[in-house]
Amino acid sequence: MIGAVTGVVVLVILVVVVIMSVGSARSYGIERIARCRAGHLFTSTVIPGASIKAVRLGNVRFQRCPVGHHWSLVSWVDPSTLTPEELAAARSRHDIRLP
Secondary structure (H helix, E strand, C coil): CHHHHHHHHHHHHHHHHHHHHHHCHHHHCEEEEEEECCCCEEEEEECCCCCCCCEEECCEEEEEECCCCEEEEEEECCHHHCCHHHHHHHHHCECCCCC
């Protein structure tokens, strides 16, 4: 009985920690420009050491593209390689925002 109660307490603590870290993610998240395999550009929030919205696969991520509304492999883009129009387009579209 005590083991079950301890397990529930640990689970509740873990859930609270995850909710708190996701809720404060915007304060320490990094905005990066990404491109899906279809060529769509968008902005994504990256939380160092965490992968909440995507599955990391080496240098690429598998996540939902907010432009084409599809799941795709996504890679980061160096903003200096984009035209001003591409940069504006990427910054106007954002993937799922964290609370």
